[in-house]
Amino acid sequence: xxxxxxxxxxxxxxxxxxxxxxxxxxxxxxxxxxxxxxxxxxxxxxxxxxxxxxxxxxxxxxxxxxxxxxxxxxxxxxxxxxxxxxxxxxxxxxxxxxxxxxxxxxxxxxxxxxxxxxxxxxxx
Numbered sequence: 001x002x003x004x005x006x007x008x009x010x011x012x013x014x015x016x017x018x019x020x021x022x023x024x025x026x027x028x029x030x031x032x033x034x035x036x037x038x039x040x041x042x043x044x045x046x047x048x049x050x051x052x053x054x055x056x057x058x059x060x061x062x063x064x065x066x067x068x069x070x071x072x073x074x075x076x077x078x079x080x081x082x083x084x085x086x087x088x089x090x091x092x093x094x095x096x097x098x099x100x101x102x103x104x105x106x107x108x109x110x111x112x113x114x115x116x117x118x119x120x121x122x123x124x
Contacts, residue, residue, distance in 0.1 A: 009122075016119040020082070021067040023108075023115035027089060028060035030108035034096065049099045056092040059085050060112060067119075075123055086116035 035053030063085040066073055073081070093109035096102035 013122045016115075016122045017067050020112075020115040020119040021064045023112040024060040024064040024067070024085065027108040027112035028057040028064070030105040031057040031060070031092060034099075034102055034105040037101075045098065049095055049102065052092045052095045053105065056088050056109060059088045063116070079120065079123060082116045082120050086113045086120075089113040089116070 031053040035050045035057065063081050066078060066081050089109040089112045093106040093113070096106035096109065
C-alpha cells in the first residue's frame, strides 16, 4: 500500500513528465516551422538556423516519444535523453537569438530545456 506522500511524489513525477513531453512537442513544432521558413540557399547563418532547427525538432520528438510511450528504457537512459534534449534546446535557442523573427522558436527551446531540467529533478 502506498502512502499519501509517495502518491503525491508519483503525481508530481507524472505531471512533470507530461509537462516535459508537452514542451518537447511545442519546441519540435516551433523548430520545424523555423527551419521551413529559412531559405535553404541562404547565408551560412541561415543554414545553421535551419540545421539546428531540424536537429532540435528531431531530438525533442524522440524525447517526447521516450516520455510518452511505454518503453523499456531505464532511468539512466531517460536521464541521458533528457540531458541531450536540454543541451540541444539551449544550443538551438542561442542560434535562434541571432535570427530576426525567431523569438518564438527560441522561447520554445528555452521552455523545453527548463521542462527537462525540472523533470530531471524528480528523478534524483
